[in-house]
Amino acid sequence: MMIPPFLSIDPATRHVSLDASNPAFYSDPNAVYAALHVHCPTFYWEQQKQWFFTGYDHVNSLLRDRRFGRQILHIATREELGLPEPDQHVANFDLAERYSLLELEPPEHTRLRTLVNRAFVSRHVERMKPELAELANKLIDGFEKNNEVELLSAFADVIPVTMIARMIGIPEEMGPQLLKWSHAYIRMYLFGRTREDEDGAERAAKEFSDYVKTAIAQRRANPRDDLLTHMIHTEHKGQYLSEDELVSTTIVLLNAGHEATVHQIGNSARIILESGRDPAALFKDEATTERTVEESLRICAPVHIFQRWALEPVEIDGISFKRGDKVSLILAAANLDPAKYSDPLTFKPDRNEAPNLSFGAGIHFCIGAPLARLELNVVLPILFERLPGLRLAHTPMVKDVYHFHGLDRLDLAW
Template sequence: MDVDPWSPAFVADPYPAYARLRARGRAHWFEPSGQFLVPRYADVSALLRDRRLGRTYLHRFTHEEFGRTPPPAAHEPFHVLNGNGMLDLEAPDHTRIRRLVSKAFTPRTVEKLAPVVARLAEELVDGLVEAGGGDLLTEVAEPLPVAVIAEMLGIPPADRGLLRPWSAAICAMFELNPDEETVRRAVAASVEFSAYLRELIARRRSAPGEDLVSALIAAHDEGDRLSEQEMISTCVLLLNAGHEATVNSTVNGWWTLFRHPEQLAALRAGEVALSTAVEELLRYDTPLQMFERWVLDDVEIGDLTIPRGSEVALLFGSANRDPARFDRPDELDLSRTDNPHISFGAGVHYCLGAPLARLELAASFGELLRRAPTMRLTAEPQWRPGYVIRGLRELRVEL
């Protein structure tokens, strides 16, 4: 099997390998990570909605009952933080927490953020234009979603520099087979970030504001409230999921546009709707290539029965290029309207922050198209070694 998530060549372009994988069948055992890889759109979409699979198994089984080894005690801070977030919970806890968080994180909340997002995008692009170029990742793509989430949570500007390093350290744990140094950094970041948020929550309890933390404290449903740990895990999840995806969608999207100059020219000329173009960029090169699920009850994929206790890896990047669902899937078509990509997932774990991500992407792409119409690449970028969350090290541009 030519899937190799640790190979720079595969990370740079996994799509030919995905095509071969789809052609060979619906599910494939992958020994290096101990997972079944699922590459086809129909299967990925169906399994995201299948309640026989879960992001956790601890609501039904102990580690031992599930045939798994408990994580070492030294890793506990990371697992407590991650395990109390919506993304890694199943019903009834997931249902309860998502319902409560949805009371605070409403479409109206996102709508009210629109002027803030527009202002931040304008300021960041102004800086890039005044400098005549630079690294699009560090100058625009990265600071925008971090600033938006920080603004939402009510984190003071002086503290915002702490967020990205914490997030990067924690998200590195989602790669396949992380080493001990990665684990050590993730645990340290989990301890520090949790302590910071615990203090912030205490301040908001005594002096509520207009921010999301205050709204999470106030959110209740039939007398039920979020615990402090659930609030902490929710805030970390909103930052990690909210900005990692948006940062990589921005730089991966611009790298795609630079390699398709005719499509970029059409977008700059206003011949293509920006919102439609953003959806196609998300489909064409999604930042989240793989989403993992535990098999809680035996599940059949074609002629193969995958037993309880297994782990499946749903290949989003492959599903989004499946010719059984998308016409000419390996072609970038910014005007594509039949585009049910699964870059934001599906089912009960569909990304709660998808409207905010779309708002941020439209703001930054729109501002760059308007203010930097001659922006061009100055050097071919290199990919970071991570595969699950896949993005560039930098994207150097000039105007």
């Protein structure tokens, strides 16, 4: 396995040097993951000053390991851990994140997730199939005659945000604004974020929160059959969600409910077209469609990294962690582990191997996975069936960020 020239690996110390902002890396991270699997599947990333895991079994078990958690301040103070005080210039962002399902640990996580979970189980989500198909067809009606399209703006951006907005009870004409807030908001999660990124995320969090508070007030006055009303009026063991919990939960559902799926619609369309396989065979029936979708999720996952705090001293793969250490799990690399997948860098929808880890595992398994899977299983067959002869018009442009893997543009023609 060739080591890319921009990657430096010292197998003896398991130290790796890699600039995440290098286009050669973020354009094709799979090549780097393949080299890491050969030489150093558990490694210390010098630029990030943290240990990372890429092996399937390690990532899968660490996602479920209760010695690690998404937060640490529920069991230790900042002073004990030597953590700095929170930055005041991102106070609104921190408040919006305080009760995020992604960040909480039990018992708070259990309570919030129980209240929200009912809306996302497969049988509820399945009912959205007809309106999902109708939306996909309507969007294609709008550009079919042009014989060309930039797929993200005309199709992939619109579908997930429209569906999650409808589900929660947010007017779908808010879609473009929700996308702007979301794009600004998630820049806080990126490596090497700038003060400009932080200020943009803070503004987005404030505006987003204010909007959600207004929507909550409207639902309190006029309940409807939507998820927001359900979250306001449903109790768990005698407790209702507080205003701050409602705001955090609504924001995380809106962000997570579309950001990754937008990326995955583009990623999947690209990988299918680049594979040279016949779309008619890939989407022949529900079973082949499902396999195609799962394989595209495996080979080009939209979210690459999830982090965990060590909640107690623990040793993993010969590395000792003390309480308060952070570790990173590369989901997208675990999906390429040659110990689990034959010829892992090849798109093979007929493979019958380990399930992909693109939605995580354990108590933080993605609550929106049934919705994301439904969207991909419905809209991708419609896209390829409606536009026979679909092809790449230009080389796809990958977003200039690592961590969330997706395209900036996907220009197609037929």
